[in-house]
Amino acid sequence: MPPSHQPSPTILLPELPPKTLVGIDLVAFSSTANFHGIRDLPLGWHFLYTGTTESFSLRCGAWFYVGDISSAGQGDNETALVVAQGQQTLAPEIYIWKWNTDTESLSLLTSDSDADRQEAMRYKANLGALWQSGGLFRYRSRVSPAMLSNKPGSAPAEARQAEEDEETEEDGRRDWRQLTNRLSPEILSRIIGDPEVDLDGHPRWLVTSASTANRDADHIPGVDSPAADEGGVSRKIMEQEREFGFLPIDLKRTWREGAIGRERTEAAQDKSWALGDLVFKYSSRVPGEITVDEQTGEAQLLGELQFTFLMVLTMMNFSCLQQWKRLLELILTSRRAILEREAFMSEVLRLLLRQLERCDDVEGGLFEIDNDEGGKFLRKLLAKIRRSVDDVVPNGTESMVKTELDKLEAWVKEEFDWELKRESIVRRGILQLEDGEEVEMEIEDNDADEETGEYAPMVVDLEEHNNISEEEQIEEDEASDLDDMRY
Structure with missing residues (x-):
């Protein structure tokens, strides 16, 4: 130097x-x-x-x-x-x-x-x-x-290669900025x-590949205790670790307290209320006013979406992978948010495209480390938001969400051969075998879309239901509460 x-x-x-x-x-x-x-x-x-x-x-x-x-x-x-x-x-x-x-x-x-x-x-x-x-x-x-x-x-070839390397480097730096531009000290500290x-006042936030949130941890008495590895390296590192403080996402209960009937059903299908409630709880309050700045709450979700993905990419952290999937399921199944939170939803889709462009950097592949069968989980979510966007955004209307989704759809079609539009997928048909025999085939998990099988509508006799004794009603309520506690 x-x-x-x-x-x-x-x-x-x-x-x-x-x-x-x-x-x-x-x-x-x-x-x-x-x-x-x-x-x-x-x-x-x-x-x-x-x-x-x-x-x-x-x-x-x-x-x-x-x-x-x-x-x-x-x-x-x-x-x-x-x-x-x-x-x-x-x-x-x-x-x-x-x-x-x-x-x-x-x-x-x-x-x-x-x-x-x-x-x-x-x-x-x-x-x-x-x-x-x-x-x-x-x-x-x-x-x-x-x-x-x-x-x-040759000299000209080396000069041309150096120029290409410089462009590649600039592209890489731009990708990294787009993958981290929502991280903040507040998000990392949370x-x-x-x-x-350090001695110069520079902060750093520590993570290990074994770091986890309590909900994702497998607690085995006598096995995961620090005493099981007395004096070992892993015990010393575990003592320094703190539980991840992820955003609390409960995908089994996405409706407001006290909701019944149709309201609960709609909130289970369209998780916009749960998304809005989470954004509100983590938004900063404006001093002297009742209103909140919901952009700060949305930034919390975006930052955590970036953090969890990068910890999977670099550390292969299992708990971060589970939270990344929970965040995506909450966001991509929020139908009303496509219009009500257009800027936020479009940024999520733009970020997701950048993340998928780097998913091969994960050792063994992003979809393979969690036995996701070639990205089945994400493919279903993208197909759902494709249908939602087509339903709520009128033809000919400009929409940032639709623009970003079109880019993402084109990329996954080219890279993974995923087809997101329902009408483009043959869900049931006749397949001819090599010996000429014809068999009827149906796509896996078709029941949910067709509302058949376990997803078929159920007819309930309200009179019979209302005639149950008070003791039986109490037993049913206690059983339901117990199921919620188990989750």
Whole structure:
């Protein structure tokens, strides 16, 4: 590094063992003996994680923000990011995360320790030497084809390849911004807990691949107790973990308290009331007024949708996968919200498209890690919102939701060969076998759409129902309450 230039934002990882899995945002690699950190970090959110092996080891990672963190979570409006970039001071942002052999993870140097402060000064003073020796990896948002091939080429070909690599890098950085533009310190603190703070005042939020929400945890007495691994690495890490504070989504009860009859039935089919109630509860209140700013509540859902997906992408976290699916089911089955929350719904569809474009980055595939049979869960949700949009948006009417859904539908058709329009799918027909025999076939899960089988309408004799004794009614009510408690 030339002495006349200030260092760019850099994260130093001293004493990191060789062959450690290191991931930064959407790129992962195996460390070498000469690897000491990553330089040229762009402004915005970053997620750094490590693992002792590439596949089956526990992964530990942390979120941190480069630049003015007060500008985080602004969505597609990047004005705040540009302002923060113009307001950078001459003091470089240097993050130092030292390898902890006890927990096999990265730990901070804190201001509480004189030894940590002296150690940090030594690392920062040696930054120029590390730069010149090639010990700092230049930040990349994705690995370009040229980086995977070491074949030499002609000068014009190399220049053209360098230009293509630059475009690929810019595309990757734009993708990452769109995947994290709704994250904020408030959202991360709600989900993960209070951050750790290093000696320079930089916060970071810790996550592991084993982190979970209580509703997704399998509690086995005597097996998942910390005492079961007394003194082990996993026990020390588990002691530091806190339960995920996800948004409370109950897909079994999506109607207001006290609702009966038709109101409950409609709220079960159209979850707009449950979505609106959740948005209202997590919206910020306007000082001195009764009204609430519901955009802040919608931002909470969008930020959590981004967080959960990226934790599946990088950490293969099971609990985050379940919450991502719950969020999508709540949002994509909210029929009235297509008109009432048009901007929010369109942003969800735009984000979902960006997420699906990166779903192959998950080891083994996003749909395979949860036995989703090729994305059956998501395909059904997209087909439902396709029907809802076609029903509630009149032909010829401009709609942001319809525009974004059309883009998403075209992409899943090309990539996965998914057909979302009901009339384009043959649901029942005659199939001729190789020996000439003809059999009648019906698409799986057709009962719900056709209202047949267990989904068929039921005729209830109200007179007979009203003649049941008071004791029998109490028993029925208690049984119903017990079922709700079990869920």
